[in-house]
Amino acid sequence: MISSIAELIADRVGTMPAGERRAAQTLIASYPMIGLKTVAEFSAAAGVSSPTILRFVARLGFQNYPEFQSSLQDELAAQLQSPAIRTLNPPSPGGSAVSPVLEATLDNMRETFRHLSDRQLDDIAARLADRRGKTFLIGGRFTDPLARYMAAHLAVIQPDVFHLAGQESMWRDRLIDMGKRDVLVIFDIRRYQDSLVRFAEKAHQRGVQIVLFTDQWLSPIARFARHVIAGRTAVPSAWDSSAALFVVAETLIGAVTRQLEADGARRLREMEGLR
Amino acid sequence: MISSIAELIADRVGTMPAGERRAAQTLIASYPMIGLKTVAEFSAAAGVSSPTILRFVARLGFQNYPEFQSSLQDELAAQLQSPAIRTLNPPSPGGSAVSPVLEATLDNMRETFRHLSDRQLDDIAARLADRRGKTFLIGGRFTDPLARYMAAHLAVIQPDVFHLAGQESMWRDRLIDMGKRDVLVIFDIRRYQDSLVRFAEKAHQRGVQIVLFTDQWLSPIARFARHVIAGRTAVPSAWDSSAALFVVAETLIGAVTRQLEADGARRLREMEGLR
DNA sequence: GGAGCGCTGTACCGTATGTTACGTATTTTG
DNA sequence: CAAAATACGTAACATACGGTACAGCGCTCC
Numbered sequence: 001m002i003s004s005i006a007e008l009i010a011d012r013v014g015t016m017p018a019g020e021r022r023a024a025q026t027l028i029a030s031y032p033m034i035g036l037k038t039v040a041e042f043s044a045a046a047g048v049s050s051p052t053i054l055r056f057v058a059r060l061g062f063q064n065y066p067e068f069q070s071s072l073q074d075e076l077a078a079q080l081q082s083p084a085i086r087t088l089n090p091p092s093p094g095g096s097a098v099s100p101v102l103e104a105t106l107d108n109m110r111e112t113f114r115h116l117s118d119r120q121l122d123d124i125a126a127r128l129a130d131r132r133g134k135t136f137l138i139g140g141r142f143t144d145p146l147a148r149y150m151a152a153h154l155a156v157i158q159p160d161v162f163h164l165a166g167q168e169s170m171w172r173d174r175l176i177d178m179g180k181r182d183v184l185v186i187f188d189i190r191r192y193q194d195s196l197v198r199f200a201e202k203a204h205q206r207g208v209q210i211v212l213f214t215d216q217w218l219s220p221i222a223r224f225a226r227h228v229i230a231g232r233t234a235v236p237s238a239w240d241s242s243a244a245l246f247v248v249a250e251t252l253i254g255a256v257t258r259q260l261e262a263d264g265a266r267r268l269r270e271m272e273g274l275r
Numbered sequence: 276m277i278s279s280i281a282e283l284i285a286d287r288v289g290t291m292p293a294g295e296r297r298a299a300q301t302l303i304a305s306y307p308m309i310g311l312k313t314v315a316e317f318s319a320a321a322g323v324s325s326p327t328i329l330r331f332v333a334r335l336g337f338q339n340y341p342e343f344q345s346s347l348q349d350e351l352a353a354q355l356q357s358p359a360i361r362t363l364n365p366p367s368p369g370g371s372a373v374s375p376v377l378e379a380t381l382d383n384m385r386e387t388f389r390h391l392s393d394r395q396l397d398d399i400a401a402r403l404a405d406r407r408g409k410t411f412l413i414g415g416r417f418t419d420p421l422a423r424y425m426a427a428h429l430a431v432i433q434p435d436v437f438h439l440a441g442q443e444s445m446w447r448d449r450l451i452d453m454g455k456r457d458v459l460v461i462f463d464i465r466r467y468q469d470s471l472v473r474f475a476e477k478a479h480q481r482g483v484q485i486v487l488f489t490d491q492w493l494s495p496i497a498r499f500a501r502h503v504i505a506g507r508t509a510v511p512s513a514w515d516s517s518a519a520l521f522v523v524a525e526t527l528i529g530a531v532t533r534q535l536e537a538d539g540a541r542r543l544r545e546m547e548g549l550r
Numbered sequence: 551g552g553a554g555c556g557c558t559g560t561a562c563c564g565t566a567t568g569t570t571a572c573g574t575a576t577t578t579t580g
Numbered sequence: 581c582a583a584a585a586t587a588c589g590t591a592a593c594a595t596a597c598g599g600t601a602c603a604g605c606g607c608t609c610c
Contacts, residue, residue: 064569106381258513327559561603
């Protein structure tokens, strides 16, 4: 059942020619505001000509542009009247169930943050913002991209940030550079990787401060960790979800940035200048 | 401080003559929808003449009617971007610094999925699950980890999945391997990278199907893309958030897995056996 | 009770908007 | 590879929309 123009578009976008598809995508991207403006503005925003916009709305089944706009307005009015009904895609029965996954993911995030105090995050941020030591990041098979993501951001606002990539033997050699003042951020969720556990243990023996991102069942690395962040990972899917950990990582990046504000801002400007 | 037109009206309705007051009351009664329609409709709804409506908006301080409408639209857009659903999320008391970011992130996800139909995701998943072609993934400065994350998962359930890493010249050389049956997944959010745009254009010229993950302002790559996923990225932080795109990526991974169920399951078991 | 002022609607005007026709470019098909 | 079909943009067009001048009416205040 198609009840909104957005769904109507999603339903037919596959059968549209390139220009009209651009119109569709532009509308969806800032739905539905652009559709309330004039044809000229719409066409300019989409980078196509006016007739293409008109053909686009015609393909959606509208007689003319004003009729299309009225329809959008009615939709908006209905939305505004009952804000609670703003659940988007009615859960498509039977078929691909994306909503349950989304719901579970959102729940995971709320739960994850419920068990995470600001104090804890600030402590970790302070540790990471401490310029006297270096920061190393590493992750497991599926979580290493999270380590990369965090490293990419931290490297912008402070020096001495290293992502440990490649073979196990490669990072083991980096142990020699690590000491008491340094921080090692590890991402490890089920199934926990032996190689990471071994690495964490050796780092711990050298006095390195370990910050562990793991799932609710806790990687064995938790034994060696100074700080443990346990994120919910369960979703109705074949895979575990790292989304909650991802959001914690982003939050942490933000917190570190705030603490380094003065330094970081200067550094960030400098970097922009270099590009 | 007056921040909305509704407040502005409430502030001045006392000083208005009868006709204009009726206009004001009519607008407030179905705020703001009537204001988005034509002067003629507005005047008919209020039971006054067109000039009265125009005098009404003039008294509010607007130069002309279109300017008044634009202002209403901007207000609406702002309202839609940060949904009033906040009431559903327990507003964490105390006023910690992390909650606003989390709230914004959750909102971003809801908004992102609101504009994303199951149908669209299924279409993309089908394209990715099509075993006749290869899958390439690449991302920008901060989003490349998302490409890696997706590649890591997809590579488990099907062959011919390649993450394009390293120097620009490296991936440019891979273009030779790409053709009409192949899919290129690109992550590109502000600030958009020229190198990626150039790469996307060349791939597009070779007939490669492009799936673009971008922000709500749409990377220029959208021109060449077969499918565009526009995620919300704005959060009260120094950085943009890729969390919404991350969740979409996870959802997509799940959808592809489901479509490849038979094949994928066998392959997954085989891989587990190899470890 | 009369004069002045202010508010409102009718009628008309210029213009910006949506619409259509047509020629060119691009893609698809045999 | 050729030919047909489709898609797209330029430019001309008609309409309907916002804007304005002006006259009528009611209200208030001498």
